[in-house]
Amino acid sequence: QAFSASISANCSALPLCCGARAMDVEYELSQQLEGHDGPVRCCCVLGDGALITAGGKGDAQVIMWRQDDAQRRFVAHKKLSLHQDYIFAMAASHSSPGGFYTGSSDSTAMRWDAEGNPVAQFLGHEKTVGSIAERGSEVVTGSWDATLRVWDAASGSLKHSIEAGVHAISVAILPTGDIVAGSQDKSLRVFRGTECVHRVDGAHGEIIKAISTSSSNMVTASNDNTLKMWSLDGSVMGTFEGHSSFVFDVAHTSDNDSIISASDDCTLKVWSLENYSIKQSILHGATVWQCAVLPNGDLLSACADNVARVWSRDPSRMAPEAERQAQKEIAEQSVMAAYGKGSSSVPMEGTADISEMPSTIGKKNGEIKCFKEGGSVFAYSWNAGGRTWDKIGEVVGSQSQKKSYEGDPVFPKGEYDFIFDVDMGPSRGIGRLPYNRDQNPMAVAESFCAREQIHKSNIDEIRKFIIENSGGGGGASAAGG
Numbered sequence: 381q382a383f384s385a386s387i388s389a390n391c392s393a394l395p396l397c398c399g400a401r402a403m404d405v406e407y408e409l410s411q412q413l414e415g416h417d418g419p420v421r422c423c424c425v426l427g428d429g430a431l432i433t434a435g436g437k438g439d440a441q442v443i444m445w446r447q448d449d450a451q452r453r454f455v456a457h458k459k460l461s462l463h464q465d466y467i468f469a470m471a472a473s474h475s476s477p478g479g480f481y482t483g484s485s486d487s488t489a490m491r492w493d494a495e496g497n498p499v500a501q502f503l504g505h506e507k508t509v510g511s512i513a514e515r516g517s518e519v520v521t522g523s524w525d526a527t528l529r530v531w532d533a534a535s536g537s538l539k540h541s542i543e544a545g546v547h548a549i550s551v552a553i554l555p556t557g558d559i560v561a562g563s564q565d566k567s568l569r570v571f572r573g574t575e576c577v578h579r580v581d582g583a584h585g586e587i588i589k590a591i592s593t594s595s596s597n598m599v600t601a602s603n604d605n606t607l608k609m610w611s612l613d614g615s616v617m618g619t620f621e622g623h624s625s626f627v628f629d630v631a632h633t634s635d636n637d638s639i640i641s642a643s644d645d646c647t648l649k650v651w652s653l654e655n656y657s658i659k660q661s662i663l664h665g666a667t668v669w670q671c672a673v674l675p676n677g678d679l680l681s682a683c684a685d686n687v688a689r690v691w692s693r694d695p696s697r698m699a700p701e702a703e704r705q706a707q708k709e710i711a712e713q714s715v716m717a718a719y720g721k722g723s724s725s726v727p728m729e730g731t732a733d734i735s736e737m738p739s740t741i742g743k744k745n746g747e748i749k750c751f752k753e754g755g756s757v758f759a760y761s762w763n764a765g766g767r768t769w770d771k772i773g774e775v776v777g778s779q780s781q782k783k784s785y786e787g788d789p790v791f792p793k794g795e796y797d798f799i800f801d802v803d804m805g806p807s808r809g810i811g812r813l814p815y816n817r818d819q820n821p822m823a824v825a826e827s828f829c830a831r832e833q834i835h836k837s838n839i840d841e842i843r844k845f846i847i848e849n850s851g852g853g854g855g856a857s858a859a860g861g
Contacts, residue, residue: 406660407650407679409704410692415443415456419684424470425672427477428494430457431680433688434467434482436669442467442482444496454690458496463488468510481519483509489521491533500536504529511550520559522549528561540574552591552598554612562588562600570614578614592630592639599639601627607641609653618656622649624748629670634677642668646715648681662691665714685714716759716773737769785814790831798850821846
């Protein structure tokens with residue numbers, strides 16, 4: 381079983397501050413799309429200008445959004461609920477404007493017409509369908525069963541099933557029509573027909589979660605916290621560094637001068653394709669699962685706080701100033717509160733005093749550093765352009781506090797420094813992971829996998845999560861494993 385769990389306290393790796401690098405006009409909140417009962421897991425822009433969003437755990441419905449004629453704001457048009465489990469992937473249909481595809485944890489994919497009517501169902505995958513793309517009259521799906529499959533889009537019949545790596549597979553279509561696939565084995569593969577014509581082992585340091593292609597390049601997003609740009613023949617061109625946690629999605633902007641990325645660090649980032657730098661970092665109140673670009677250049681984000689949002693650089697489409705400011709403040713408060721849950725990761729005694737700030741130079745734009753002032757700890761973001769530290773806010777709960785755990789057959793009852801909630805998927809629910817800073821992260825990860833009866837290949841990813849979200853781990857294996 382592939383480890384693809386998200387963490388309910390998954391903003392504990394503090395994100396970069398909004399507006400990390402000035403633009404002539406930065407993206408501002410345009411509209412908040414509210415209607416889901418749980419985290420918004422997916423979002424997509426359709427060929428007819430409509431939007432679709434899909435809920436995550438506990439909310440398996442698709443909402444279709446269309447603009448009203450009067451105010452040109454998106455309103456909920458229809459809610460669809462045919463999948464048996466929550467939706468992991470969406471893609472627009474290019475051959476049928478307004479139509480779209482969905483892939484689900486129920487191991488199926490579906491094709492829908494522009495009115496939200498099911499047209500075809502794609503049956504055969506053995507696990508979650510986590511990626512989907514249309515190619516002419518065909519649709520390509522990538523699954524956690526380690527295969528990519530090519531289907532007839534009209535009939536739903538299977539044409540090819542291809543072993544494409546290990547565990548979860550992400551797919552995209554190159555301008556040549558070839559299929560590019562990323563895998564949990566960290567590799568990147570290009571398939572022409574059923575033949576793998578190019579392979580890059582170690583393309584990333586962790587699983588490749590998403591791929592976006594353009595007429596001149598492709599960009600991959602990974603759990604190693606980075607994105608990479610590749611030539612169409614598979615040569616790496618550059619790396620985008622700046623996220624502080626997993627990168628779940630990537631998309632090219634409509635002018636192909638930039639890319640956007642969605643991350644577990646609670647930000648939607650805009651990047652320059654010219655120098656791989658961050659143009660803007662937009663803070664959300666929780667994990668940003670997916671992102672998309674509208675034809676007019678606006679952006680769309682799907683967030684774990686149950687809301688999808690449209691962002692615009694056009695002043696005429698921006699939300700009122702009061703709404704924009706409220707969203708920023710709520711996002712900052714939510715993230716700081718989540719950061720504070722891992723309070724012992726910023727102990728008072730190990731934090732630099734505020735008097736040291738003027739002589740402290742950030743290592744990179746957007747770097748987060750904590751300084752203590754009086755009896756509190758505050759987080760700051762390095763502004764490379766202004767060569768100053770921009771204050772984000774107070775770290776809630778910065779004093780170390782133990783948390784009570786009720787105990788289970790593996791982890792004894794008692795007080796722990798951290799209790800992480802691990803989302804094991806809709807059929808498994810939440811798995812609680814207690815951890816003390818003086819424990820061996822590897823041993824704790826092994827115990828957790830044994831208790832949850834998940835494959836031991838997940839151990840290293842769990843170990844890394846423990847280290848990242850506990851301030852560096854504590855036992856002998858914390859540094860190197």
